[in-house]
Amino acid sequence: MNTNNTTSTHHEHRDDAARKMGMWLFLFTELLLFGGLFLVYSIYRYLNPEDFSNGSHHLDVFMGALNTMVLITSSLTVALSITAIQKGNKTLALRLLAATIFLALVFLVNKYFEWGHKIHYDLYPGTDLFKALPPGEGLFYVLYYFMTGLHMLHVIVGAIILAVMGKYIKDDKITKDNYVLLENGGLYWHLVDLIWIYLFPLLYLIH
Amino acid sequence: MNHSIPSGGFFDNEGKPAWLAWLTTTDHKRIGLLYFYSLTVFFLVGVILGLLMRLELINPGKDLVEAQTYNGLFTLHGVIMIFLFVIPGVPAVFGNIALPLLLGARDVAFPKLNLLSWYLYIGGAILALSTLLVGDGPPDTGWTFYAPYSVKTGTNVSMAVLAAFILGFSSILTGLNFLTTIHRMRCPGMSWFKMPLFAWALYATSWIQLLATPVVGITLLMIVVERWLGIGLFDPALGGDPVLYQHLFWIYSHPAVYIMILPGMGVISEIMPTFSRRRIFGYKAIAYSSLAIAFIGYFVWGHHMFTSGMSGPARIIFSILTFLVAIPSAIKVFNWLATMYGGSIDMKPPMLYALGFIFLFLIGGLTGLVNGALATDVHIHDTYFVVGHFHYVMFGGTGFAFFAALHYWFPKIYGRMYDVKAATRAFWVLFTGFNVLYFPMLVVGMMGMPRRYYDYLPQFHLPNLISTVGSWITVAGLIYMIVVLVKGYRKGATASANPWDGLTLDWQTDSPPSKENFDTIPTVTEGPYEYK
Ligand code: HEM
Numbered sequence: 001m002n003t004n005n006t007t008s009t010h011h012e013h014r015d016d017a018a019r020k021m022g023m024w025l026f027l028f029t030e031l032l033l034f035g036g037l038f039l040v041y042s043i044y045r046y047l048n049p050e051d052f053s054n055g056s057h058h059l060d061v062f063m064g065a066l067n068t069m070v071l072i073t074s075s076l077t078v079a080l081s082i083t084a085i086q087k088g089n090k091t092l093a094l095r096l097l098a099a100t101i102f103l104a105l106v107f108l109v110n111k112y113f114e115w116g117h118k119i120h121y122d123l124y125p126g127t128d129l130f131k132a133l134p135p136g137e138g139l140f141y142v143l144y145y146f147m148t149g150l151h152m153l154h155v156i157v158g159a160i161i162l163a164v165m166g167k168y169i170k171d172d173k174i175t176k177d178n179y180v181l182l183e184n185g186g187l188y189w190h191l192v193d194l195i196w197i198y199l200f201p202l203l204y205l206i207h
Numbered sequence: 208m209n210h211s212i213p214s215g216g217f218f219d220n221e222g223k224p225a226w227l228a229w230l231t232t233t234d235h236k237r238i239g240l241l242y243f244y245s246l247t248v249f250f251l252v253g254v255i256l257g258l259l260m261r262l263e264l265i266n267p268g269k270d271l272v273e274a275q276t277y278n279g280l281f282t283l284h285g286v287i288m289i290f291l292f293v294i295p296g297v298p299a300v301f302g303n304i305a306l307p308l309l310l311g312a313r314d315v316a317f318p319k320l321n322l323l324s325w326y327l328y329i330g331g332a333i334l335a336l337s338t339l340l341v342g343d344g345p346p347d348t349g350w351t352f353y354a355p356y357s358v359k360t361g362t363n364v365s366m367a368v369l370a371a372f373i374l375g376f377s378s379i380l381t382g383l384n385f386l387t388t389i390h391r392m393r394c395p396g397m398s399w400f401k402m403p404l405f406a407w408a409l410y411a412t413s414w415i416q417l418l419a420t421p422v423v424g425i426t427l428l429m430i431v432v433e434r435w436l437g438i439g440l441f442d443p444a445l446g447g448d449p450v451l452y453q454h455l456f457w458i459y460s461h462p463a464v465y466i467m468i469l470p471g472m473g474v475i476s477e478i479m480p481t482f483s484r485r486r487i488f489g490y491k492a493i494a495y496s497s498l499a500i501a502f503i504g505y506f507v508w509g510h511h512m513f514t515s516g517m518s519g520p521a522r523i524i525f526s527i528l529t530f531l532v533a534i535p536s537a538i539k540v541f542n543w544l545a546t547m548y549g550g551s552i553d554m555k556p557p558m559l560y561a562l563g564f565i566f567l568f569l570i571g572g573l574t575g576l577v578n579g580a581l582a583t584d585v586h587i588h589d590t591y592f593v594v595g596h597f598h599y600v601m602f603g604g605t606g607f608a609f610f611a612a613l614h615y616w617f618p619k620i621y622g623r624m625y626d627v628k629a630a631t632r633a634f635w636v637l638f639t640g641f642n643v644l645y646f647p648m649l650v651v652g653m654m655g656m657p658r659r660y661y662d663y664l665p666q667f668h669l670p671n672l673i674s675t676v677g678s679w680i681t682v683a684g685l686i687y688m689i690v691v692l693v694k695g696y697r698k699g700a701t702a703s704a705n706p707w708d709g710l711t712l713d714w715q716t717d718s719p720p721s722k723e724n725f726d727t728i729p730t731v732t733e734g735p736y737e738y739k
Contacts, residue, residue, distance in 0.1 A: 018316045018391040025383045029421045036425035036455060040440070043451060125436040135439060135446025142438045146429075 016180040023184040027191050030154075034195050037147050041202060044139050051136025053207045058123075059144070063114050064204040067107050068196065074103035075193045078162065078186045088176040090169060097166045100189065104159040111152055115145075144203055151195055158192045161185045212697065213621040216719030233318035234722055236620070239303030241325050246292060246300060249332060253287040254682060256280050261644075261678040264671050267663055277661035278347035279362070283339065285350030286367060290374045291332050293605050294463060297470035298416075299328070299381055301612040302409050304620060306385060308713035308720060309403045311394025311729045316387035324380040331373035338363040338370075349659060351460070354441035354452040358433045365434050368427045375420045375427075378466070382416030385409050394712070396731040403711045403735040404493050408473025411497040415462045415469075415504065423459030426452065450516050457508035465504040467601060468568075469497055471608030472539055475561045478615055479543045480736040481709045482558035483550030487736045489542035496535035503532050510579050514588045522581055529579035536572055540565060555707070556630040560611030563638050567603025571596060574649060589659075592652025598645045610637075610688065617692065618702030622718040625695025633691050637684025643677030711735050 045052045081096035122129040123141060130138060165185040168174040174182050212218075217236045220228040229237060260280050263271045272280065303321065307314055315321050338345045342363040348356055352371075357364050389410050393402065429440050430452075439445020441452040480487040487493065509517060509525030517525075543565060552558065574596040577583050587593065618624050647670035652658075656667045663671065705714040716725050 015316070015391055018387050021390060022317060022320075022383055022387045025386055025417055029379050029383075029417055032418060032421035033425050036422045039455070040429070040451065043448070047448070048446075125438045138439065139446050142436075142440060146432060 014178075019180050019184065020187075023187050027187060030191055030195075034147075034150070034198075037143070037150070038198070038202070041143050041147070044136070044143065048134075048136025048139065051134050052140045054134075055137045055140030055144070056203060056205075056207055059204045060114060060117075061204050063110055064200050067110050068200050070103050070107050070110070071193045071196050074100045074107075075190050077103065078189045082179065082182055082186050085169065085174060085176065085179045085182055093182075094166060094169055097162055097169070101159050101162055101166075104155055104162075107155055108152065111148065115148075147199055147203065151192070151199060154192045154195070158185075158189050161188055213623055213719060216622065216717055217722045218719055219722070231322075233314070233322055235303050235307050235314050235318065235321060236720065238321050238325055239300050239305075240620070242295060242299040242303060242328070245325075245329060245332065246295060249287055249291040249336075252336070253284055253292060254685065256284040256287070258678055258682060260284065261675040263661055264663070265675040266672075267665050267668055269662065272661065274661050275344075275347065278659070279345035281659055282346050282349055282367075283335075286335055286346075286371070288601070289350050289463075290371050291328075291335065293467040293601050294374070294378060295328060295381070296467065296605060296609050297474060297612060298385070298409055298412055298466075299324070300609075301405075301474065301616060302381070302385060302470060305612075305616060305713055306388060306406060306409055307392070308619075308716065308724055309406050309711055309735075310388065310392055311397060311712045311725065311731065312388065312392040313723050313725070313728070315384050316391055317384050320380055321384055324377045324384070327373055327377035327380070331370045331377060334366055334373065335370035338366045342366065351456060352427070352430060353456075354430065354433075354447070354449045355443060357430055358442050365431050368430050372424050372427045372431075375424045378416050379420050382413035382420075385413040386417065389413075394728050394731060400491065400494070401731055401734050402494075404476035404487065404490070404497075405470075405473035407494040408469045408476065408497050411501040412466050412469045412473075415466050415501050419459045419462040419466075419505070422455060423463075426455040426459070429455075450512070453512050453515055454508070457511045458505075461508040461511065462501075462504045464600070465500055467605045469500060471564065471605040472497070474608045474612040474615070475543060475564055476539070477709075477711065478557050478561040478611055479546045480738065481615075481707050482553045482555060482561070483547045484553070484708070484738050485546055485550035485736075486734075486738055487542070488545035488548075489538070490734065490736070492538050493542050496538045499535040500532060503528065503535070507532060507579075510584070513581055513584045526579060526581045530576065533572065533576060540569065554631075555614075555627060556625075556634060557611050557615035557707070559631060559634045560607050560614060563634065564604060564607040564611060567599050567607060567641065571599030571601075571604055574599060587652055589657055590652035591648045591656045591658055594658050595645050595648030595652055598648070603641060603645070613692070615707070616713070617695065618706045619713060619718050619720070621696055621699070622702055623695055623699035624702040624706060625691050625699055629691045629694075630688065633684055633687040635684075636687055637681060640677055640680030640682070640684045644674055644681050645677070647671070647674040647677070710737060 077096045077100045081093045081100065084090075084093035084096055118124065118141075124130060124145070125138075125142060130141070133141070162185055165174060165182050168181060217234055229241065232238060232241075259271065260277065263269075263277055263280075303315070344362045346352075346357075346362045346364045346367045347360060348362075348364060352364065352368060357368075389402070389406060432438070433440045433442065433447075439447040441447040441449050443449055476487060476493055507525060507529045509521060510529045513522055513526075543561075574592070578587065578593060578596060614625070614630060651667050651670040651674075654667060654670075656663050656671075702718050704716065704718050706718075707714070712725075712729055712731070715729065
């Protein structure tokens, strides 16, 4: 058989449905990653109801609620950005994307103050204060740091992804008829948002 | 004319230096081979560690290594064999090479991601192996990293655990890639039920990889965090629950044993019809049983913990569910046997390995039922019976399926044929050695010898001696097999495109296939095994 003419049959084939499917599958794995933590959280909460309740009383509901608002708004802006690019409005899409990244930064700054406040009062693993806490309350804070920390990492990664998408829009790699990358970036961002929507009540609201 | 190494087809480097062409390739066949070569190296390292352990166990008392060294040996042996050999094993090597060919596609859905998985695999492997060289010695927890010991031991657990995390990520990406490939890239005419059974097996496997691996990922991260910050996620002294760790670990690691075995079963389902010249018996039953195994496999993890503190009802439920898995597994075995019935069976090496698989997997599966039954498990838990059992399934099952796949697709990959007679002899040496090595373990386990010790009571001497001799025969068989294959690779006769008269699409293209696999994308009208 002659295999020399392969270059002619080689074409850049694009399958948007496949790319989106890949993204959805990846999101499942992310959910399960956090799922493991949710499981650990619920079991320790069940074993130490008092301590967990005490712990959650010390979290700042206002800050948490503020950050929830910030993230929900950012999900809106990223969704609008996708619609804008679908309509071919590059400038608007870029602006909305910038707004999303800005909101991500606001979220991170808030988190910085929230964590900083606790760390200021020696409320972190290793300190004498922390060691003196009842074990259940210690677990609560450990899980608090772990879950919000892992989530924060996702916020940072998500913001970087969106920044790269912005660059692609600028370079016309993402356009009116080829926007699946941006959609995937948006999907990832919604996931980050979604996980927070579970973290917020679990950690801050349920007493 | 034969050159000393295969060329042509996808082996053409297109003018690039060979190392660059290989390390930057996105061709699924090359990536499969990259996996194959690296995996073989790690497998051999694992085998050497196994040999050392068997040598230590040749007599009671200390012969070769200290207790601590022995603990490191079995941990590293376990980690290498599980995370670097059997889990990636068949899917990463033969899935990568064969899946697009079987589906009539030019590549997998995400070729670059595919290469990334390989780099992650290598990164994880290097991290795992370097626990030997740096820090405070190799981990000594066993491959299961049970808390609280794993959070307390001074050895290099964090690195090993991070390695497992990275390897898990690599495995997830492979699964994601295959799922999308199977959904989106089947050639025209190939409906779900015209898909070869190996593809079905990979499909079920990929779902497990995708949905189970993250759970162990986060669990292992918790171990690392616990070690670094000195907090009590699993350490009971600090309020944690060590049994919870076991649950989380097995929620992944039990489904993971189906990641190991399902692709192997898929290979057997390809080989059986080809070498019996018959349509596969019960195509749909085999396809569905893969899904059933994947599904039920999620709900049986508790059977690893019958003796670690679980309520009576939980144990009974887990035991019953465990028995359920035997049903789809047995469906497959019966269908393979029925396929052979009345066929004209051709005892070529792939078929021999496939039959070896069935025989050894049968022993592994039946001893699995002994473990899965509550009453007997309490007696044999943590004994050599378990060690015998899982070597029968993982080595005798998946390992032999891997060798079957290797002998089956070898001519397709390299366009050369190995010496069939010599390969047959190698099989018999390996098969004999295998049973001499592991059968005594089942016996001595029943007699009560616990696992994971470098020493044992004098009454266990004879079976241990036999087993150690068996390990030499096994390794002789492995070496023989490798020599035969390397000779075939270097000097073997040119193989035709379809030396086994296979009917699936992989055999309808050149050997070795071109970079694009097919000149024109094929269209299928019939099922995959329509032998007339
Ligand atoms: C010539 C080949 C091999 C030899 C001689 C060998 C020998 C052994 C021995 C003696 C043990 C028991 C250690 C103990 O409990 O004290 C062991 C454990 C183990 N082997 Fe192998 N083995 C071989 C191949 C394999 C293969 C191919 C696999 C997987 C596919 C494998 C997977 C394991 C695992 C997972 C353990 C348990 C480690 C632990 O307890 O944490 N072995 N092996």
